Amino acid sequence: MEIKVDSKSCTGCGICRGVCMYDAIEIIDGMAVINESCVYCGACIDVCKFNSIEIVGMEELKERDFSDYSGVCVYLETNNRKIIDVGYELISTGRILADKLNVSLSAVAIGSELENDIGEVFKYGLDKLYIIDNPVFSVNLDDIFSKALAQVIDKYKPEIFLAGATMFGRTLIPKVAAILKTGLTADCTGLSIDEEKKILLQTRPTFGGNILATIITKNSRPQMATVRPHVMEKKKIKEEIGDFGERIEYIKIDQSKFKTKYKLVDIEKELEENINITDYDVIVSGGRGLGSGDKFSLLKELADILGGVVGASRAAVDSNWISYPHQVGQTGKTVNPKVYIACGISGAIQHLAGMLTSDIIIAINKDPDAPIFNIANYGIVGDLFEVIPKMIKKIKGGKSLI
Amino acid sequence: MNPFDTYAIEEGVRLKERFNSGNNGNLDVEVIAVSMGPPQAEEVLKESISLGVDSGLLLSDRAFAGADTWATAATLARAIKKIDDYKLIILGKQTFDGDTGQVGPELAHKLNLPFIGYVSSILEIDYKKVKVKRLMEDRYEIIETRLPAAISVGKDINVPRVPSLRGKLKAKKAEIPVWDKNCLDIKEKEAGLSGSYTKVIKIFTPKVKHEVKIIKGSADEQVNELYKELKELGVI
Ligand SMILES: Cc1cc2nc3c(=O)[nH]c(=O)nc-3n(C[C@H](O)[C@H](O)[C@H](O)COP(=O)(O)OP(=O)(O)OC[C@H]3O[C@@H](n4cnc5c(N)ncnc54)[C@H](O)[C@@H]3O)c2cc1C
Ligand SMILES: Nc1ncnc2c1ncn2[C@@H]1O[C@H](COP(=O)(O)O)[C@@H](O)[C@H]1O
Numbered sequence: 001m002e003i004k005v006d007s008k009s010c011t012g013c014g015i016c017r018g019v020c021m022y023d024a025i026e027i028i029d030g031m032a033v034i035n036e037s038c039v040y041c042g043a044c045i046d047v048c049k050f051n052s053i054e055i056v057g058m059e060e061l062k063e064r065d066f067s068d069y070s071g072v073c074v075y076l077e078t079n080n081r082k083i084i085d086v087g088y089e090l091i092s093t094g095r096i097l098a099d100k101l102n103v104s105l106s107a108v109a110i111g112s113e114l115e116n117d118i119g120e121v122f123k124y125g126l127d128k129l130y131i132i133d134n135p136v137f138s139v140n141l142d143d144i145f146s147k148a149l150a151q152v153i154d155k156y157k158p159e160i161f162l163a164g165a166t167m168f169g170r171t172l173i174p175k176v177a178a179i180l181k182t183g184l185t186a187d188c189t190g191l192s193i194d195e196e197k198k199i200l201l202q203t204r205p206t207f208g209g210n211i212l213a214t215i216i217t218k219n220s221r222p223q224m225a226t227v228r229p230h231v232m233e234k235k236k237i238k239e240e241i242g243d244f245g246e247r248i249e250y251i252k253i254d255q256s257k258f259k260t261k262y263k264l265v266d267i268e269k270e271l272e273e274n275i276n277i278t279d280y281d282v283i284v285s286g287g288r289g290l291g292s293g294d295k296f297s298l299l300k301e302l303a304d305i306l307g308g309v310v311g312a313s314r315a316a317v318d319s320n321w322i323s324y325p326h327q328v329g330q331t332g333k334t335v336n337p338k339v340y341i342a343c344g345i346s347g348a349i350q351h352l353a354g355m356l357t358s359d360i361i362i363a364i365n366k367d368p369d370a371p372i373f374n375i376a377n378y379g380i381v382g383d384l385f386e387v388i389p390k391m392i393k394k395i396k397g398g399k400s401l402i
Numbered sequence: 403m404n405p406f407d408t409y410a411i412e413e414g415v416r417l418k419e420r421f422n423s424g425n426n427g428n429l430d431v432e433v434i435a436v437s438m439g440p441p442q443a444e445e446v447l448k449e450s451i452s453l454g455v456d457s458g459l460l461l462s463d464r465a466f467a468g469a470d471t472w473a474t475a476a477t478l479a480r481a482i483k484k485i486d487d488y489k490l491i492i493l494g495k496q497t498f499d500g501d502t503g504q505v506g507p508e509l510a511h512k513l514n515l516p517f518i519g520y521v522s523s524i525l526e527i528d529y530k531k532v533k534v535k536r537l538m539e540d541r542y543e544i545i546e547t548r549l550p551a552a553i554s555v556g557k558d559i560n561v562p563r564v565p566s567l568r569g570k571l572k573a574k575k576a577e578i579p580v581w582d583k584n585c586l587d588i589k590e591k592e593a594g595l596s597g598s599y600t601k602v603i604k605i606f607t608p609k610v611k612h613e614v615k616i617i618k619g620s621a622d623e624q625v626n627e628l629y630k631e632l633k634e635l636g637v638i
Contacts, residue, residue, distance in 0.1 A: 001465065001596060019605070021499070036440040040468030040595045043605040055595075142507070143516065167538050171519040174471070174507035183472065183599025186502035202600075205608070207499050214604040261516040265533065266544040276540035282637070306638070324522075324558040325537060330498075331405055331557050339637050356608070360635065362628065378631060379616040380624045390625040395638055 001057045003040060005032045010052040016044035021207060041213075066159065069221040071106060072098040073158035075149065076121065077140070077169060078111040085279075086164030086229040088124050093191060093232040094162060095125035097200070100193040103159070106130065108152050110145055112138035119248075122241040124234065129248045130156070136258045140168050144258040146175035152251065153180060158222050160200050162191070165226035177224050183217035184224040187334075189231045189357060190214075199223065205357075210349065229278060230336035231357060275325035281338040282308025285328055285355075286316055289344015289365065289384060293321030298388055299343060305395050311335065311355075313345045329354035343384045347372025364388070403446045406494025408453075409555045411435060412562040414492050415454035417527065432456045434485065438466055438477050444578045452565035452573035459485075463582040468595030471500065475508035477593050480586040482513060490532065491552040495520060506554045516547040522558040 012030035024038040032044075032053070045053045072094045076087035091107060098105040106128040107121060112135050121129060132148055153161055153176070163169045165187045177184035189212075190203035200223040202215045217223035277283055284303040286296055296310060303310050310326060317327045328335055330350040340358035345351060347363070347370055355361070356375060363376035364384045373379040380387055414433040421431040435450035437443045438461040447458030461481050469477065482488065491510075496503040503519065510517030518534055525544065526533040533546040534553060565573070583593060590596055617627045632638045 001590070001594070021605070036464075037442065038467060041602050041605060043602075046604065146511075167520055170503050171507050171517065174504040175511050175517070177472070177504075178475070178508045178511035181599075183470065184504060185600055186471075186500075186504050201603075206501065206605075210607070212606050212608050213602050214606075215600050215602050217599055218601045220599045261547050262518070263546040264543060265546055268535075268542040268544070269540065278539060330501075339632075360637070373614065373616065376614055377612050378628060379614060380628060381616065381618075382621055382624060386621045387625060390621055391628070394625050394629050 001040075001055065003034050003038055003053065003055050005034060006050075006052040006054075007031055009050040011050060013049070015047050015049070016053065019043045019047050021211065064219055066221045069157045069159040071103045071156070071158045072101070072160045072162070073106045073108065073153065073156065073222070075161070075163035075169070075173070076107050076109040077164055077166060078109060078114060079140070081111060081113055081115050083109060083115075083118065083121065084164070084166070085234070086166060086169075086227070088121070088234040089229070089232040090162050090164060090227060091121060091124040091126050092235045093227065094160075095237070097160060097191060097193055098127075100195065101159075101198060104128065106156065106158065108132070108149060110137050110148055112136075119241060119244045122244045122247065123236045123238050125237045127247065129244075130251055131248060132251045132253055134253055134255060134258075136253075136255055136260075139264050140172075141260045141262050141264070142168070142172040142175055143262065144260045145172050146179060147258060148253060149176045150179040151253075153222060161222040161224045163224075163226050165228045169226050173224065173226050180220075180222070180224075182220035182222060182224055184226070185215045185217070186226050188225045188227050191225065191227065191232075200225070205353075210353075228334065228336065228357075275323070277309045277311050277326060277328070278333055278335050280307075280309040282306040282341070283311040283328070283335055283337045283339070283355075283358075284308055284341045284343065285311035285313065285345060286322070286343050287313035287345030287351075288315040288319070289346075290316060290321065291344075293319070295385075296322055298385075298392075302341070302388055302392050302395075305392065306339070308337070308339070311340075313348075313351050327354075342372055342376070343388065345372055346370045347375065403449055404494055404498045406496060406498075406554075406556065408494075408562045409557055409559050410492040410494050411450050411453055411455060412560045413524065413555055415563075416560065417490070417524070418454070418456075434459060434488075436461065436478065436481055436485075438462070438469070438474060438481075440467070441580070444580075447578050448573040448576055449565070451576045452569035453563060454566075454569060458576065458578045460578050460580045461582075461586065462580050463593070465583045465588075465590050465596075466594045468598065469593060470598035470600045471502050471504035471508055472599050473593050473595075473597035475505050475512055476597060477586065477588060478505070478509050479512035480588050481581060482509075484581075484586065489529070489549045490527070491515070491550070493552065493554040495554045495556040503554065506552055510552040513550075513552070516551045517553070518545055518547060518551065519554045521553045521555050524553075524559075 017025040074090035076083045104127040108130045110132045185202040284299045311328045312326045330353040336357045338359045341362045361376045362378045363372040364380045368381045418431045421429040435455045493506040520536045521534045523535045
């Protein structure tokens, strides 16, 4: 296999060099030359106006027959016997994909003594629910869960399988994909169907969110993807579901075949503060502009009245003003709240990588040239110590008017 | 070097120091850094040596290029099988370009190892088992598993050191062995782009969808205006 530039048609225009993320293209003597850093991503092939670049010698893949795979299936992760939110988002997304393909939508839940109100899921447009309910699954452990999931998928053969890109999902699903020997695209923020080819188009951020890539699963099934929580819309489509008993199928497993390699010794919750920042609709984040750790109490106050939680830039975490679980960004958490308020944060690209997909971004910074203002929906150029107390007062006052 | 891998390297070197300090009967633990990449990746391996790693190993072949996580894991697994005598594989939580975090679990599956992701501290480790603390969304979990095993680490696990002068000298002199596809006995269709189940079909830059509205005026005016906007949006 080789990537080749046609010397006759290449003009050395350099457009390909501009899109190469791997610094793999040089223009030498008026012609593009591709060096060893190339990873065959194909970005240059797409932009070349002269069709001068091609990948040759790729072992032609035999067109495999996937006709026995049909339907969309989603994984419903549970925590404390309840289906977590991303599950509903997946059902809503799965419904759209299934309708495009004109196939059915199923879901799998695994756990122990799952809540009785599990039928709620049918309000979101689910056709069929498979449940594995067994004491061995009382805590989420990726080895036994991956085995169980792989068995279900192998039996029902959905063409598309989706799961939440939660921390558990991101450990579990790669194992499932490995067992099934199929492709997996991590952390998708967009999913659609190529109507002609009837395949799943999986779009995800790469390079810390600077670039989006659309990925397909070429020669294996199911097409698997993990989906970033809070990105897809969750939408109830029915208030009444009637009798759904028929649509639930309990799958029995042989308990002795599910022996975990792990021992969960203990769970520690940091009770004094909310560290699960990805779960909130509002995040008020502080950066170096706060000046000291005790100032986070101001942000906490604002977050509290908005029903939100406090986040931070790396600069604030590195200064020990707040603990690491609060860090947003490339080396921290990726968040997608409805409202993200950045206070005293300059907007370094590594920070943006973690919060760019928020619905509404509000930035408060005293430097009018701070890069955060390039991406914010609302920018307030000002001193956060002046603006935030006024905000708090205003909202409190506003609330009492209602 | 991929940012998270600096923490993986530091943790490996710290384990070595812990075991080889004499208090533990000097177990002669060795740390090897393995990277799959183009020939230039040699620099990253040399950098690892300057940080205290004993030796580097580069997996490089044109046939490995264009690998997705599956093909990467497959190639790494071949190499690690060949290394054979290992107890713990430490990976970064995710890479900088791909940031999928999939290589670890897939690699562990191929080698039939337990995998624990997002480790924020290694609490106990001996010849047979390891006990770690890992950070999940809303909690820390203390988990134990047998060795050999694979773990992935984030930036909360340690503060990486800077290279020592001695390390730098050692790195300069170090020879980095390169294993290619023949050496790994890996077929072309198992590695790189050909061995990948997924394929990138389009790369594009996200557009800023919205207008940026800078709210002007005194602090009071700004707050009033923002309040109005938030109220309209139904946030307040
Ligand atoms: C590999 C790598 C990974 C990284 N990962 C992350 C990550 O995950 N998350 C992350 O956040 N960063 C990350 N960084 C660091 C990042 O590059 C920036 O250094 C960091 O985000 C800066 O934090 P900051 O905006 O709080 O501080 P600064 O850049 O110092 O910005 C402080 C801002 O506060 C403003 N300010 C000061 N006083 C006031 C006031 N009274 N009122 C209003 N505004 C005020 C200033 O104008 C300034 O814009 C990473 C860096 C690297 C190299
Ligand atoms: N080409 C590679 N060579 C060596 N290690 C890798 C390679 N790609 C990924 N890894 C390891 O796998 C981790 C997770 O990568 P990823 O799944 O791509 O996000 C990284 O932090 C590395 O430790």
